[in-house]
Amino acid sequence: MIEMHDIWKTYADGTSALNGVSVKIDRNEFVYLVGPSGAGKSTFMKLIYREEIPTKGEIFVNGFNIGKLKQRKIPYIRRNIGVVFQDFRLLPKLTVFENVAFAMEAIEAPRKVIRKRTLEVLELVGLKHKYKNFPSQLSGGEQQRVSIARAIVNNPAVIVADEPTGNLDPDTSVEIMHLLEEINFRGTTIVMATHNKEIVNSMRKRVIAIENGNIVRDVQRGEYGYEI
Numbered sequence: 001m002i003e004m005h006d007i008w009k010t011y012a013d014g015t016s017a018l019n020g021v022s023v024k025i026d027r028n029e030f031v032y033l034v035g036p037s038g039a040g041k042s043t044f045m046k047l048i049y050r051e052e053i054p055t056k057g058e059i060f061v062n063g064f065n066i067g068k069l070k071q072r073k074i075p076y077i078r079r080n081i082g083v084v085f086q087d088f089r090l091l092p093k094l095t096v097f098e099n100v101a102f103a104m105e106a107i108e109a110p111r112k113v114i115r116k117r118t119l120e121v122l123e124l125v126g127l128k129h130k131y132k133n134f135p136s137q138l139s140g141g142e143q144q145r146v147s148i149a150r151a152i153v154n155n156p157a158v159i160v161a162d163e164p165t166g167n168l169d170p171d172t173s174v175e176i177m178h179l180l181e182e183i184n185f186r187g188t189t190i191v192m193a194t195h196n197k198e199i200v201n202s203m204r205k206r207v208i209a210i211e212n213g214n215i216v217r218d219v220q221r222g223e224y225g226y227e228i
Ligand SMILES: Nc1ncnc2c1ncn2[C@@H]1O[C@H](COP(=O)(O)OP(=O)(O)OP(=O)(O)O)[C@@H](O)[C@H]1O
Pocket: 011, 012, 013, 015, 016, 017, 035, 036, 037, 038, 039, 040, 041, 042, 043, 044
């Protein structure tokens, strides 16, 4: 599903973020990425959804060598990877429905299909009744649910979530985690960067720890392993 072969990433200003990372993540896995601030977690994820390309090494997602992807193939890979951010990144002037439908319009799905599928995913995240609301009328947890609906609407093979509970209180964080578990259970691979020790230690999954751009630990049903 995701394979990195000796991946190096150095940014334009000379900062090296990843130093020879190799890893394999199988279909349907749920992986927590942990490690200190600045360790390279976001970079790891940006390479998966092709926000960045590696300086050296090869990365395959769903069989595609995405560092070498032709420009015209990029929409295909974007459709196959849903991304969830800490700060939700919903479009404030669009309703809940429109925020989710927008991701399907981008791939030019037929109108009827868009309506049916959008309402279906809003139901899955428990927000169908708020489809006419604007993001500003929702709680943080609800906004994150909408962003998860947007991430899954095109039925991606992988979801990449960068600290999805970072702006949420503990109870809401647990609800969001249950939703991600449910999505994983339905067949989507999930890679999630987090600093949330409680969640990692209570909902045991594979844990990959990154420090100074290297994988220093990779354990099935692992622990958070840091003090904060
Ligand atoms: N666009 C960029 N240009 C230059 N340096 C960058 C850029 N993005 C990230 N970095 C640097 O690369 C290193 C890894 O950053 P990255 O964001 O991947 O870390 P992280 O583990 O996600 O951190 P955090 O937990 O704080 O989000 C850091 O030294 C960071 O300052």
